[in-house]
Amino acid sequence: MHGPAGRSLGLVVALVVLVLIGLVTSGDRFTSSENMLVILRHASIIGVLSIGVTFVITAGGIDLSVGSVLGLTSVVGSLTAVQAAASESTWLLMVVVSLLVGAVAGLINGVIIAYGNVVAFIATLATLVAARGLAEIISERRTLLVTNTGFTKFMRADFLGVPVLVWIFALAAAAGWFLLNRTTFGRRTVAIGGNLEASRLAGIKVKRHIVSLYVLVGIAAGVAGLMMMGRTTSGTSTHGYLYELDAIAAVVVGGTLLVGGRGTIMGTVLGVLIFSTLTNVFTQNNMDTSVQALAKGAIIVLAVLLQQRFASGKMRRAKKQPLKA
Numbered sequence: 159m160h161g162p163a164g165r166s167l168g169l170v171v172a173l174v175v176l177v178l179i180g181l182v183t184s185g186d187r188f189t190s191s192e193n194m195l196v197i198l199r200h201a202s203i204i205g206v207l208s209i210g211v212t213f214v215i216t217a218g219g220i221d222l223s224v225g226s227v228l229g230l231t232s233v234v235g236s237l238t239a240v241q242a243a244a245s246e247s248t249w250l251l252m253v254v255v256s257l258l259v260g261a262v263a264g265l266i267n268g269v270i271i272a273y274g275n276v277v278a279f280i281a282t283l284a285t286l287v288a289a290r291g292l293a294e295i296i297s298e299r300r301t302l303l304v305t306n307t308g309f310t311k312f313m314r315a316d317f318l319g320v321p322v323l324v325w326i327f328a329l330a331a332a333a334g335w336f337l338l339n340r341t342t343f344g345r346r347t348v349a350i351g352g353n354l355e356a357s358r359l360a361g362i363k364v365k366r367h368i369v370s371l372y373v374l375v376g377i378a379a380g381v382a383g384l385m386m387m388g389r390t391t392s393g394t395s396t397h398g399y400l401y402e403l404d405a406i407a408a409v410v411v412g413g414t415l416l417v418g419g420r421g422t423i424m425g426t427v428l429g430v431l432i433f434s435t436l437t438n439v440f441t442q443n444n445m446d447t448s449v450q451a452l453a454k455g456a457i458i459v460l461a462v463l464l465q466q467r468f469a470s471g472k473m474r475r476a477k478k479q480p481l482k483a
Contacts, residue, residue, distance in 0.1 A: 169428035176435045184442040195321060201434035202327035203385045205427065207405040209334040210378025212426045213371050215409055218351040218418025219278040223285035224379045224405060227263045228398030230293040231256040231383030236302035236393025249308035257380040263289060264376020268369030293395035302393040313388020323385050335423040351418025408433055411461040
C-alpha cells in the first residue's frame, strides 16, 4: 500500500508493536486506563508543539525556537502582575498574554526569515538563545508559581474522564488537520514547500505566508506553554528545554518531509504517540534514559533514511514519465 494511507498504517503498526512490548514486559499495569492517560498526558504538550512545527516543515522551513518560546510564555504568563490582573478580571487574561508572547516571537522569526532573507535554521537558532535568555532575565532564574485557582482548576480538570490537556491536544490536531488538508492556507503551505519560486509565480504571496506560518507555530508554543503551566503550576525558563528536538523528531517520524512539500498531521500525532509510548515502556521497566535516547535516535535515523528513499524513488518515477504535448 502506497501513499498517505500506507505510511499511516506503518506508523499504526509500529505503535501497536510498542504497546505489545509494553504489555509483555509490564503486564496489565501497562494497559491500564490510568497508564494510557499518562501516555496521552505526556504526549499532549509535545503534540501541540509538533502540530505547529508540521506546518513550518511542510513549507520547507524549520523552527528550533519553539521549546524556548514555550518557556518564555510560561514565565510571562506566570508573572505576579499578570496573575494579579487576571484575579481582578478573568484567568483568560493569562491565556491571552501567553498566546500574544508566542505570536510575537513567531512574528519576529517570520519577518527575519521572509523579509530579512536569513536562513530559517540560523534565525530560529538565534531566537532559541534569545527567548531562553529573556525568560531567565524576567524570572530572575526563579520558578514562578501559578496561584490563580481558576486557571489551575481548569487545566487540571477532567472531561468525560479524560484530562483537559489531552482534549486540547485533540482539538489542536483536528484544527491542524482541517487547516492543512481542507483550506487554501494548507494548499499554499504544501505548494511553497514543493517549489517556492513556482508558488511565487502562481501569485501566492510567499513572504506573507511564511510569516503567518511562524506566527502559527508561535501560537502553538504559547498554547503548549499554558499547558505546561497548568500541569506543573509553575512558570520557569527551563520549561520546554530541548522540546524543539522532540517536536521535529515526531514530525519527521510521522512522515512530513524535511525538505518540504508534504505534510501530515495524522502522521505527526502518531509520531508523538510512538515516542510517548516508547518513553512509558522504558519508564515502566526502569530502563536507563541513555538507552531510551539511543532508541529514539535510531528511530529518527531510520525515518530520515526512509524519507530519502521515498524522495529518490519519486524523482526516478518522474524522470520515467513521458512529457505531455
